[in-house]
Amino acid sequence: MAPNNGRGASEIFQGQVLLYKSLYGHMDAMTLKWFIELGIPDIIHNHGQPITLPELMSVLQVPHTKASGVQSLMCYLAHKGFFEIVRAHDKAEEKQAYALTAASELLVKGSDLCLLPMMECFLGPDFSTIWSQLKKWTYEDNLTLYDVSIGTTLWELLDKNPARNKLFNDAMASDSQMMNMALRGCNWVFEGVESMVDVGGGTGITAKTICEAFPNMKCIVLELPRVVENLADSNNLTYVGGDMFISIPKADAVLLKWILHNWSDKDCKKILENCKKAISDKGGKVIVIDVVINENEDEHELTGLKHLMDITMACLINGKERREEEWKKLFLEAGFHSYKISSLTGHLSLIEIFP
Incomplete structure (x- = not known):
């Protein structure tokens, strides 16, 4: 032996x-x-x-x-x-x-906070098939697991399949309800902010929550035109079709909720540079809600979850979850000078970035 x-x-x-x-x-x-x-x-x-x-x-x-x-x-x-x-x-x-x-x-249908759509979306029959292609993915330059397993990206797949796209959007909306509950306890983040842009804000679930808490704040949801074309504005909520890689409307604050982990460092730098152009150098800020991997402070199980999320982002869409030092490098390269990290939910952090 x-x-x-x-x-x-x-x-x-x-x-x-x-x-x-x-x-x-x-x-x-x-x-x-x-x-x-x-x-x-x-x-x-x-x-x-x-x-x-x-x-x-x-x-x-x-x-x-x-x-x-x-x-x-x-x-x-x-x-x-x-x-x-x-x-x-x-x-x-x-x-x-x-x-x-x-x-x-959290899986009881009809409850105020229900994550059932999230579970149904990512426990679909094709998911195990996709993950079985990890070895092939390893050797394919710049391709995602979706590319190597079914020949298309996740975003292209959703565009071509309305039913699957609805399932995905419902999943994201259910997760937003959890973040909204956390944001209700973070009023200090938005105090003094008279206008805000929620970049990639979907149908405005989070923006509506913030508008209710701060009725005098002007909120803008920036999304792809096809997402917001049939959505109606309200008193202090406006929908704008656009592209965050091109430009972001001017405001006191820009919210990036679960956005940056979808993108490479190069793409994130471009998004953050556009955010910096949108806010004032005096009193403006960018608010990022995302994962911060911190093995030294997090419990072992929580660190494991964050690593699994990092694998998911890397393999499925060429994105990534980041450690604080990676976030800091990204902020500085985009022209920002300081930041502050606060806990938000069990696995998500709230990062305020200042020009």
Whole structure:
């Protein structure tokens, strides 16, 4: 037997566990897909109280022979934090029951904060096929996983498929609701700002939230013409069709919400240069909402999520998530002189950049 560099049995077994965890890791997404497709979060929510396994089996109308398998799936999802296992009394008998947690409550249809569209978008049947092409992607110069697997970019695919485009837009809108909740606690960011441009602001979900909080602020949503052509302006919200790589309307502040991670450093520099032209050198600022990778301060699991997001951006659209030193370099190269990073959500930061 070949030596293992003098490692003890305990360390070798730990290595085996890590390999097996990665081997079975794809099941995390598949078990999540399973309980979303069966509507289990809605079933428990509508049940009005924690649900026992027999009650769940009855609602799902699955064969009795599947009880053991369903229980295994539910126990694993509880271990991952999607359910809480509690004790319930059924006909004077104490039984194990499943209650929703903060994570699974975000998957209940019709709730104010629902991330179901995000899950449905990225748990689609073609996603695993795309990721199976990572080896081929590695050797194809400047091509994305979409290019090497189906011969087109993500953006071209969305343009050609209205149903898929709607699914993607619904996913982004659901995520915006989460960011909007966080922004409601960040009024200090917009105090004194009389006008703001939300670059790539979609249908204006975030801009509307800011307008409600600051009714005297003039908000502009800059988006591609085809996105905003049928949207109606309101008292302090205006939609403008345009291209952030060409020019950005003048304002006190420019908001870039989950925009820069889509682009290379070269493209980001151009966007930021246009932002700098749009704001005043005195009192103006650019507000970036994006990921900041920080292994030294973040919890291990959070760092893992940020690295997975970085892989996703790099492979799917040639984008990237950045560390603070990478952000700083980008800001300075675009002509800005200072910045301030604040936490926003569990994985997103708010960065104020000053000319």
